[in-house]
Amino acid sequence: MELNWNDGGRFASGFVGLTGDCVVRAIAIATGINYRDIYSEIGKASEKSPRNGVATTVASQFLTARQWQYTSGRKASFTADSLPRGIVIVHLASDKSRRHGHFCTVIDHVIHDTWNASDDDEFTVAGFWTCDDANAKLASGAGASPGHGSTVGGDNRGENQEQVLTQKEFDKILHRLRSLDNTANNRASTDGEKRNALRMMQNLMLRHNLSREDITEKDNVDHVSFTKIACPVNGSRALAWEKALANYLTAEIFPMTWWYFSTKGHRTLFWFYGPFKDVQNCIALFKELLLTIAASAHLQYGGYTRGSGASYAEGYVRGLPKHQSGSGESGLGESDSGQSDQSSESKATAQSETALIQARMLAVKNAALQWLKIECGIELTTTRRAGRNQRDPAAEAKGKQHGAKHEVAPPSGPKRITFQG
Numbered sequence: 001m002e003l004n005w006n007d008g009g010r011f012a013s014g015f016v017g018l019t020g021d022c023v024v025r026a027i028a029i030a031t032g033i034n035y036r037d038i039y040s041e042i043g044k045a046s047e048k049s050p051r052n053g054v055a056t057t058v059a060s061q062f063l064t065a066r067q068w069q070y071t072s073g074r075k076a077s078f079t080a081d082s083l084p085r086g087i088v089i090v091h092l093a094s095d096k097s098r099r100h101g102h103f104c105t106v107i108d109h110v111i112h113d114t115w116n117a118s119d120d121d122e123f124t125v126a127g128f129w130t131c132d133d134a135n136a137k138l139a140s141g142a143g144a145s146p147g148h149g150s151t152v153g154g155d156n157r158g159e160n161q162e163q164v165l166t167q168k169e170f171d172k173i174l175h176r177l178r179s180l181d182n183t184a185n186n187r188a189s190t191d192g193e194k195r196n197a198l199r200m201m202q203n204l205m206l207r208h209n210l211s212r213e214d215i216t217e218k219d220n221v222d223h224v225s226f227t228k229i230a231c232p233v234n235g236s237r238a239l240a241w242e243k244a245l246a247n248y249l250t251a252e253i254f255p256m257t258w259w260y261f262s263t264k265g266h267r268t269l270f271w272f273y274g275p276f277k278d279v280q281n282c283i284a285l286f287k288e289l290l291l292t293i294a295a296s297a298h299l300q301y302g303g304y305t306r307g308s309g310a311s312y313a314e315g316y317v318r319g320l321p322k323h324q325s326g327s328g329e330s331g332l333g334e335s336d337s338g339q340s341d342q343s344s345e346s347k348a349t350a351q352s353e354t355a356l357i358q359a360r361m362l363a364v365k366n367a368a369l370q371w372l373k374i375e376c377g378i379e380l381t382t383t384r385r386a387g388r389n390q391r392d393p394a395a396e397a398k399g400k401q402h403g404a405k406h407e408v409a410p411p412s413g414p415k416r417i418t419f420q421g
Contacts, residue, residue: 001080001109005227005276014174018226018367020374022113023054024102027062029112030089031134038062040208049210052121052374056091059103061090063129072126076120080109080124092117093126100377101126107138115376119271121232121264148361159342163235177204211408224364231283233290238268238305239305241313244381245289246270252322253408254282258366260380285408293317296402301395315396319403 008025013036026036042050045058060070068089076082078092079413085174087107092102102123104113117123183189183197204210233242238261246259250272257274270286272279297304304313372378 001106001111001116001118003227003229004110004112005114005223005225006105006112007114011225013039015039017051017219018370018374019051020053021051022196022375023059024087025048025113026105027059029105030087030129030131031066056101059091066131068129068131070127070129073127074125075126077121078123078125083109083128085109085379086130087138089129090126091126092103092123094122094377095124115228116230119269120262120406153413173204177201177210180204192315201359220400224367225277226274226368226375227279228372228376229279229283230269230271231286232264232267232269234266235268235305236263236266238270239310239313241270241293241304241310241317242270242290244314244317245293246272246286248317248320249282249286249289252320253285254278255361258365258368273372274364289408291404292342293403297399300398307390308392311392311395312399315399315401316403317399318396320406320408321404 004068006025006029008027008028010019010021010028013034015035021039024035024039027033027038027042032037039050042054042058042062045061046054064070073091075083075093078090083090088106090106092104094100094102102117104111106112111118128417149401180197180201184194184201186194189197243261246261250257250259254274257272257278259270259272261268261270263269272282272286273300274282293313293316294304296316297309300312301307301309303309369380372380
C-alpha cells in the first residue's frame with residue numbers, strides 16, 4: 001500500500017519532540033478531531049501522557065463512544081485485501097514483540113501515517129475500527145476531511161473560528177511554559193525565581209496533561225518530519241556493492257539520511273530513514289543507480305551478483321564522485337601577507353561552517369535513531385561479514401573507470417544521473 005505522510009496535526013497543534021503517539025495520530029487523521037483535543041482526552045483517560053503509547057482498551061473506549069465499530073483482524077497480513085475501503089483505523093500487532101504494536105489510519109487503501117508499516121512483514125492486523133457516519137461523509141465530501149492533518153508539502157486541515165481561538169490559547173500556554181523553563185535554567189535567575197518558575201511549570205503541565213518533552217526544542221531537530229521507507233531488491237542476501245551504494249548515497253549525497261537492511265521472503269529490503277523529503281529523493285536515486293549499475297554489469301559480464309560482474313559493480317560504486325570529502329588541494333600559489341591573512345580567515349570560516357554542519361548532522365542522526373526506537377520499536381545493531389574471496393581486478397578497475405564518469409547530482413540539484421562517454 002502507498003503512504004501519505006501525515007502527523008495528524010501534531011506539529012500544527014504546537015507539540016514538539018519525538019514521540020510514540022500513533023494512537024492519537026491515527027484517531028485525529030480518521031475522525032478529523034483536533035489532535036490537541038484527542039491528546040488531552042486520552043491523556044485524562046489514561047492518567048498519563050499519551051506521548052509514550054496508549055493502552056488498546058483506552059483507545060477502544062474512545063472510539064466506541066463515537067460509534068466506531070471494531071472488527072477482529074484474525075492476524076491477517078497487513079495488505080489492502082485484508083481491509084475494507086473507506087476510513088479504517090487499524091490496530092497492528094507485532095510478531096516479534098508483544099509490547100510493540102502500532103495504530104495507523106488507512107483511507108481507501110492508502111496509509112496515512114509517518115511511515116509505511118505494510119513494507120515490513122513484522123506486523124499483522126489484530127483488528128480495525130470503521131464508522132458508517134465517517135465513511136458516509138467521506139463519500140459525500142461533507143463535514144471534516146479525514147486524513148488532512150499536517151502533511152509534508154500539503155495544507156493543514158481547515159479549522160473553524162472556535163478551533164483557531166482555542167489553538168491560540170494553547171499556543172499561549174506553550175509559550176508561557178517555555179518562558180518559565182528559560183527562567184528556571186537561566187544562571188541570572190535567583191534561587192527563588194527558579195523555584196517559583198519550576199512550581200508554576202509543574203502546575204501548568206499537570207493541568208493541561210503535558211510533559212517536559214512536549215515543550216522542549218533542541219537544535220530545531222524536533223521540527224524534522226522523520227520517516228522510513230523500504231526499497232526492495234531481488235535476492236534474499238544483500239550484495240556487497242548494493243550496501244556500498246547505500247553507504248555512498250547516505251554519506252556523500254544525502255548526509256541527513258541513513259539506512260539498514262532486512263529480508264522479506266526472497267527479497268532484501270533496504271530501509272532508508274531520516275527527513276521525509278531526503279528519504280524520498282535518496283530512494284529515487286538509489287533505484288536509478290541500482291538499475292544503471294546492474295544493467296551495465298550485465299552487458300559487460302552477463303551478470304552482477306557474482307564473479308566479474310560483481311567485481312565490476314563494486315568498482316563502479318567506488319568510482320562514483322565524492323561530494324562531501326572534497327579534493328583537499330588548497331590551490332594557493334605565491335601570495336603576499338595580506339592574501340595569506342585573508343585565506344586563513346576564509347579557511348577558519350569554512351572550518352567553522354563545516355563544524356556546524358557536522359554538529360547538525362549528528363543531532364539529526366541521533367534524533368532519527370531515537371525516532372526509530374520510539375515510533376517503530378527498532379534498535380539497530382552492526383554486523384560484519386567476510387567479503388567475497390574471488391575478485392576480478394581488471395573488471396573492478398573497469399567499473400571504477402565507468403563510475404568516475406557519472407555525475408551524481410547533490411541534494412540541491414535535480415536528482416538525476418548523466419553518463420559521459
